[in-house]
Amino acid sequence: MSLFPSPTKLRSRSLCMAFASCLWFGTVCAQGTYRIATEGSYPPWSFKDAQGTLQGWDVEIANALCEKMKAKCEIVAQDWDGIIPGLIARKYDMIVASMAITEQRRQRVAFSAKYKETVSRFVARKGTPPDVSPAALKGKTIGVQRGSVQAAYLAQHYRDAELKFYETPQAAELDLVAGRLQYILGNMVTYHVGFLKTPEAKDFAFTGPDLKGGVLGDGNGIAVRKDDSQTLSRVNAALDAIRADGTYDRITAKYFPFKLM
Template identity: 75%
Template sequence: MSTYRLFDRRFIRHLAVLVSATVLCFSAAAQNVLRVATEGTYPPWSFKDAQGQLQGWDVDIANAICEKLKMKCEIAAQDWDGIIPGLLAQKYDAIVASMAITEERKKRVDFTNKYKSTISRFVAHKGTSPDVSPGALKGKTIGVQRGSIQAGYLTANYKDSDVKFYDTPQAAELDLVAGRVDYILGNMVTYYVGFMKRPEAKDFEFIGPNLQGGLLGDGNGIAVRKNSPELLAKLNGALAAIMADGTYDRITAKYFPFKLM
């Protein structure tokens, strides 16, 4: 055997060891980082402050979970339409974005235990009839965020209404004030602490009953890729811990004058 061929083999073995060690190092490092996606344009749940930093209830919850897990949180904003595809493409490890737990979504992702409840409500001009049944809203224009549980609910049940889809809840609210839609449908808490507190909402109110369950989901959970039992167990453990030690309630009180569960 030539000296060069022996050298080549030794070099290849040495290179393989170095590559394996590097991969192990990266894997070990990755275990100490939780990559999280949130929506980023959905105050008070997640939004960017004047400095462009992500803030909000979901952001604080994600950071509290990482603290319990002794992991570093890397939180990024992701458009709602692409938030599940991004998870499936492994751009991040979890979605902490007040995502409703629905049967349709459970076909694509797994969810942690519920970490808050969601009630959906219609908003319209004061004095509007409280009847918001599909028959009563026939021919009416309804604004809703694209890709939301409320969008799915309207698509399935309000076939005789003109449903308009928006990239953000705020865009739908602007069109309600401008008279381009008759109603908007969304998360009651979001409206309560956001739109309904602003001067432009003085002529508007919640219309109709609280809506929840079915297509509107069974509360909200943190989404992870399917077949991730270890991560799911860690997240559920951390959620239980922040609820037990008061962290969850302290974060909630920072944003809301009421409990979310």
């Protein structure tokens, strides 16, 4: 028998001593490393600034969660169409991207507790009749982001309309202004603080009622892999913590003049 401990035992002993020192001295030790996906082209939720750095409400929420979890995190941009497949393929560990919680998505990923409400609305030229029922929009041209819950809603209910799918909400907005679309459908808050505040949108407004529930989801959650219950537990605890200490409200107030929950 060797009188000297093996390299494996030495490493284990070192880790235990480091953890003990964190507890003893009250220092902040990193507890895990996470790679987090967000969309990166969906202001004000997530977008890149002039230097190419990710910014936005979801990005700040993700960073706040990582701070509470005492985890080292890397936030990356991922096209919306591939965001769930990327999570399942283990390209990252969670999605913080204002993702609507739907039954269809629950079959593929696990969701945290709801971290904001979501409402969808149509936008059209001012003076457009407020009736946006499927019968009223028969033959009308409607733009929507590909892969979104709004796209699923239109495909389910507006089969007699002409639907056009776009990679980003901004692309659909440009076509609405150019007259290539008669309506767009998307997140109400996004339109309220984004598109409808721009000079290009001066002739456009919301039309029709608030839309939510069903295929449009029950609020937004943070997605993790279904087999990753540990991360889900830590995220939910961190969400509770940022709500309790006011961090959530402080971040929200930087972007919106109203509460999201």
